Amino acid sequence: MPFMPVKFNLQKRVKLAQGLWMIYWLSVIVGILLFSLGIFFKIELRKRSEMMDNNESHLVPNLLILVGLLACGVNAFGGKVCHDSLDPIKFAKWKPMLKPFLLLCCGFNALLLLTALLCFLMQFAVYLTLAEGLKNSIKFYKDTDTPGRCFMKRTLDLTQIEFRCCGNNNFRDWFEVQWISNRYLDMSNDLVKDRVLSNVEGKYLMDSVPFSCCNPGSPRPCIQHHLTNNSAHYDYDHRIEELNIWTRGCREALFSYFSSMMTSIGTCVLLVFLSVDMAGLKYLTTALETMEDPENPECESDGWLLEKGVKETFGDLLAKLKTLGKTNQVVEGGDAPEAAN
Amino acid sequence: MAVLRLKFTKNERDKLAQVLWILNWISVLTGILLFSLGLFLKVEINKRGELMAERDIQYVPNMLIAVGLIACAINFLGGKICYDCVDTNKFLRWKLIMLPYIICTFFFTFCVLVGALMCYSMRGELEESLNLGLTEAIRFYKDTDTPGRCFLKRTVDMLQMEFHCCGNNGYKDWFQIQWISNRYLDMSQKEVVDRLRSNVEGKYLMSGVPFSCCNLNSPRPCIQQHVTNNSAHFNYEHQTEALNLWMRGCREALLEYYTHIMQSIGLTVLLTWLFELSVLTGVRYLQTSLENVLRQGDLNSESDGWLLENSFMETARTNLNIIKCLGKGNQIDTANNGDPNINVPSTSKAHYGPDNVPLKEIPEAS
Numbered sequence: 001m002p003f004m005p006v007k008f009n010l011q012k013r014v015k016l017a018q019g020l021w022m023i024y025w026l027s028v029i030v031g032i033l034l035f036s037l038g039i040f041f042k043i044e045l046r047k048r049s050e051m052m053d054n055n056e057s058h059l060v061p062n063l064l065i066l067v068g069l070l071a072c073g074v075n076a077f078g079g080k081v082c083h084d085s086l087d088p089i090k091f092a093k094w095k096p097m098l099k100p101f102l103l104l105c106c107g108f109n110a111l112l113l114l115t116a117l118l119c120f121l122m123q124f125a126v127y128l129t130l131a132e133g134l135k136n137s138i139k140f141y142k143d144t145d146t147p148g149r150c151f152m153k154r155t156l157d158l159t160q161i162e163f164r165c166c167g168n169n170n171f172r173d174w175f176e177v178q179w180i181s182n183r184y185l186d187m188s189n190d191l192v193k194d195r196v197l198s199n200v201e202g203k204y205l206m207d208s209v210p211f212s213c214c215n216p217g218s219p220r221p222c223i224q225h226h227l228t229n230n231s232a233h234y235d236y237d238h239r240i241e242e243l244n245i246w247t248r249g250c251r252e253a254l255f256s257y258f259s260s261m262m263t264s265i266g267t268c269v270l271l272v273f274l275s276v277d278m279a280g281l282k283y284l285t286t287a288l289e290t291m292e293d294p295e296n297p298e299c300e301s302d303g304w305l306l307e308k309g310v311k312e313t314f315g316d317l318l319a320k321l322k323t324l325g326k327t328n329q330v331v332e333g334g335d336a337p338e339a340a341n
Numbered sequence: 342m343a344v345l346r347l348k349f350t351k352n353e354r355d356k357l358a359q360v361l362w363i364l365n366w367i368s369v370l371t372g373i374l375l376f377s378l379g380l381f382l383k384v385e386i387n388k389r390g391e392l393m394a395e396r397d398i399q400y401v402p403n404m405l406i407a408v409g410l411i412a413c414a415i416n417f418l419g420g421k422i423c424y425d426c427v428d429t430n431k432f433l434r435w436k437l438i439m440l441p442y443i444i445c446t447f448f449f450t451f452c453v454l455v456g457a458l459m460c461y462s463m464r465g466e467l468e469e470s471l472n473l474g475l476t477e478a479i480r481f482y483k484d485t486d487t488p489g490r491c492f493l494k495r496t497v498d499m500l501q502m503e504f505h506c507c508g509n510n511g512y513k514d515w516f517q518i519q520w521i522s523n524r525y526l527d528m529s530q531k532e533v534v535d536r537l538r539s540n541v542e543g544k545y546l547m548s549g550v551p552f553s554c555c556n557l558n559s560p561r562p563c564i565q566q567h568v569t570n571n572s573a574h575f576n577y578e579h580q581t582e583a584l585n586l587w588m589r590g591c592r593e594a595l596l597e598y599y600t601h602i603m604q605s606i607g608l609t610v611l612l613t614w615l616f617e618l619s620v621l622t623g624v625r626y627l628q629t630s631l632e633n634v635l636r637q638g639d640l641n642s643e644s645d646g647w648l649l650e651n652s653f654m655e656t657a658r659t660n661l662n663i664i665k666c667l668g669k670g671n672q673i674d675t676a677n678n679g680d681p682n683i684n685v686p687s688t689s690k691a692h693y694g695p696d697n698v699p700l701k702e703i704p705e706a707s
Contacts, residue, residue, distance in 0.1 A: 144560035157557045161502060184561045186575035211552040211563045216498035219485035220525045222552045234527035 002304035003313070008287040009300050016287070017085050020280045024079035028072050030272050035068025037265050044261065050155045051254065052126075052133035060122050063115050064265065067108075071272070074108055077101065078281060085284055098285050105278050112273045119266030123259050130251050130258075134168040141210070142181040157212035163257065165250040166213035171227070173249075178203040179210060209245060218243040279305060343647035349630040351641050357630075358426040361623045365420035368620055371613045372412030375456075378606050379405025385602060389595065391496050394473035401456075401463050401603075405610070408456045412617070415446055419624060429640050432631055439628045446621050453614040460607035464600055471592045475509040482551070483522040498553040504598065506591035507554035512568070514590075519544040520551060550586060559584040622648070 008016070042061035049056055081098070084090035137156050143149045160166055167173035185192050185204055196204050207228045214222035223244050226232035287303035306313050349357070383402035386393070422439065425431035478497050484490045501507055508514035526533050526545055537543050548569045555563035564585050567573035579585075630646035637644060649656050 150560075153560070154557050161557075180562050181560075184575055189575075211555045211565070212557075214552045216495045216502070216553060219491075219494070219522075221521050224552070234525055 002302070003306035003309055005302050005304040006283060006287075007300060008283075008303050013284070013287055013301070014086060016280065016284050017082050020284060021079055021082040023280065024075045024082060027075035027272075028079065031068050031071030031075060033068070034071060034269065034272065035065055037268065038062070038064030038066075038068055041261065041265060044258075048159070048254065050133075050152065051137055051159060051250075052129045053136055055133065056129050057122065057125055060115075060118055060262070060265075063118065064269075067111060067115050067269070070108055070111070074105060078105075082281070082284065085288060091288060095285075098281075102278065102282065105281075109273060109278070112269055116266045116269040116273070119262050119269065123255075123262055126258050126262070127251075127255050130254050131168070134251050134254075135173075138168060138173055138177055138179070141177070141179045144181065145183070157210065159250060159254070160210075160212040160246070163250060163253040164215075164246050165248045165253040166209060166246040167249055168251050169249040170247060171209050171213055171245055174209045174213070175205060175207050178205060180204060213245040215243055215246055220244070343645070344649040344652065346645055346647045347626060347630075348643055349626070349646050350643050354627070354630055354634070354644075355427050357623060357627050358423050361423040361426075361620065361627060362420050364616075364620045364623065365416045365423055368416035368617060369413050369420065371616060372409050372414075372416055374409070375412060375453075375610060375613060376406055376409025378609060379403070379407075379409055382602065382606060385599070389500070391493060392474045392478050392500065392595070393467075393470045394477065396466050396470035398463060398466050398470060401459050404456050404459060405606070408453055408610075411449060412453070412613075415449060416617075416620075418442065419446070419620070423624065423627065426627055426631060429631070429635070433635075436632070436635075439624075443621065443625055443628060446617075446624075450614060450617050450621060453610060453617060457607050457610035457614060460603045460610065463603060464596070467599055468592070468596055471595055472509065475592050475595075476514075479509060479514055479520070480518055482518075482520045485522065486524070498551060500591060500595075501551070501553035501587065504591060504594040505556075505587050506589045506594040507550060507587040508590055509592050510590040511588065512550050512554055512586050515550045515554070516546060516548050516569075519546060521545060554586045556584050556587050561585070 038061045041064065042058060045052075045056050045058060045061065078101070081091075081094050081101070084094060137152055140146070140149045140152045141156055142153070144153050182204075185196075187193065187196075192204065195206065196202055199205055206225070208225040209227065211222070211224060214224065223233055223236065223241075227245075228238050230237055282305055283303040286307075287301045290301045290303070308316070379402045382405065383399070386398065386402065419442070422435050422442065425435060478493055481487070481490045481493050482497055483494070485494050523545075528534065533545065536547065537545055540546060547566070549566040550568060552563070552565060555565065564574055564577065564582075568586070569579050571578050625648055626646040629648075629650075630644045633644040633646070634640060634642065651659070
């Protein structure tokens with residue numbers, strides 16, 4: 001008993017072939033889309049790699065690029081097969097390759113599922129990398145004279161302005177590091193010396209933030225220095241003042257940006273997961289094979305998904321796997337009668 | 342003597358019609374391109390409308406939008422005409438419209454050229470508008486509590502951060518106005534009161550700039566206050582320090598941005614103009630060759646096509662005469678006291694009968 005049989009006459013076969021051809025070429029375009037999404041994601045990761053200590057994992061974009069290219073190839077081949085399927089001479093050329101091709105499609109769909117899963121799961125890795133990377137960025141903000149870190153200040157300022165955020169968790173992260181280089185501190189000044197000596201590590205700490213934390217939407221000019229000192233500024237209460245500097249942390253801002261990107265890419269990959277073209281191709285090939293009279297194109301034929309029922313197919317598959325394993329074993333008592341003959 | 346006469350066989354005529362059909366559809370696309378360029382320019386100008394004083398600069402994008410729409414319509418009609426020209430029966434339908442269509446399109450291409458030239462001429466007006474607008478914007482920077490100007494501070498800050506500029510001509514513009522609102526000044530402090538009294542208008546002036554003037558590329562944290570006072574900061578000399586604040590003025594930055602946009606748009610419009618002109622030339626050749634074929638009678642024969650039937654001078658003279666006669670059609674003939682009922686004998690000689698025979702006067706009815 002074939003699994004899900006359908007009767008096909010000439011009209012239906014032609015329509016099926018044409019429809020499948022369209023679907024395959026649409027899938028090629030979708031493959032190109034996946035490829036470009038992978039490239040876009042890779043570029044975005046590269047752009048912000050300084051914020052992540054150059055430690056970020058490029059697994060997801062590389063996988064997307066690979067999947068996109070594979071999709072293009074597989075679907076283009078499928079389209080060609082469908083295009084040739086109605087011409088028996090050309091189709092005979094493709095017949096032997098069809099079974100491996102369907103198996104390849106299965107494998108490719110599994111790869112798509114894996115990519116979508118990774119898109120959703122790797123967000124945790126990105127979060128952790130961001131946390132670590134931003135902490136180091138803030139620490140190295142002042143090192144504009146150290147080769148390899150000259151542009152950390154510029155990158156961090158740009159990030160804070162672009163993503164409207166301040167610090168790692170919030171603006172208080174800036175109070176814990178020295179973000180003014182010693183080159184610009186007048187060590188002969190008593191105030192400076194006091195401040196440097198006031199903590200164990202000898203850092204010049206203050207309750208100020210860089211200018212890139214300033215919120216342009218604030219009605220008053222930006223207050224950067226002595227943020228927690230209400231009496232240093234007229235009519236200022238730091239506990240209720242929300243518009244002065246950005247209150248969001250950069251880790252949260254960057255993570256929400258990357259997370260939304262990865263979620264939409266993962267959803268897109270899931271939508272691409274099409275079993276329709278596989279089923280259609282299986283129907284088409286079986287319909288063409290079971291034509292009673294190959295010379296008469298008008299005859300009817302049957303098409304199905306599986307030749308026997310689902311259980312029987314699985315039983316056959318398991319038996320085949322078992323025999324594959326047994327071919328290397330010598331069958332006892334089996335050779336003797338043959339040798340006798 | 343026809344201008345640029347060319348011979349066309351039947352095949353060449355058909356091919357010309359088909360090619361012109363495709364070119365007309367491409368011109369429709371370029372018309373849509375012009376329309377969208379005009380729309381883009383309009384949106385860009387309106388985005389920074391707060392920073393520009395009232396000046397008549399909206400005419401350029403409006404002109405581009407109008408020209409784009411008219412180009413679409415004209416080329417759509419042209420495509421339809423050329424499509425029908427392959428079949429001579431259908432051409433008869435369009436025969437009378439073709440010449441007016443060609444004349445209209447010719448004048449329209451002038452409009453396209455004017456549109457392109459306007460793009461380049463807008464710069465002067467734009468500069469003046471930006472100058473006034475930015476001066477006002479900087480003056481009203483502090484008025485975040487005045488309705489209608491609440492967001493001027495935010496606009497100016499975002500502008501300075503995005504275009505990497507400071508002030509109108511330079512950062513010193515900020516020294517001449519009070520950019521901190523009185524709401525945030527502690528009037529009970531002696532220093533504040535002194536500073537307010539130190540100038541005629543009672544403004545709180547200082548040598549400080551807003552945070553948005555800070556240069557990202559500076560290796561040291563931004564120095565915003567006491568910018569011109571070298572002793573206020575360690576290891577600082579404001580005359581040689583070029584990386585601390587943005588050195589460029591915002592007027593110059595915005596002008597360069599808009600000039601760049603308008604130069605690209607102007608170039609695109611000029612190329613579109615050339616393309617339209619070439620399509621029009623093709624349509625003219627098609628029209629004249631088809632009319633000549635009809636005049637000859639044999640539809641499959643060769644025919645001539647030209648741009649003008651006679652030379653430039655003769656065509657100009659003929660057209661001027663036509664215009665003059667149009668003007669005279671309403672004037673009354675002043676002979677015979679203006680009475681049109683009197684029969685005036687013809688002054689030109691008729692070519693029947695012997696010459697020099699005086700014409701008999703018709704006796705008047707009693």
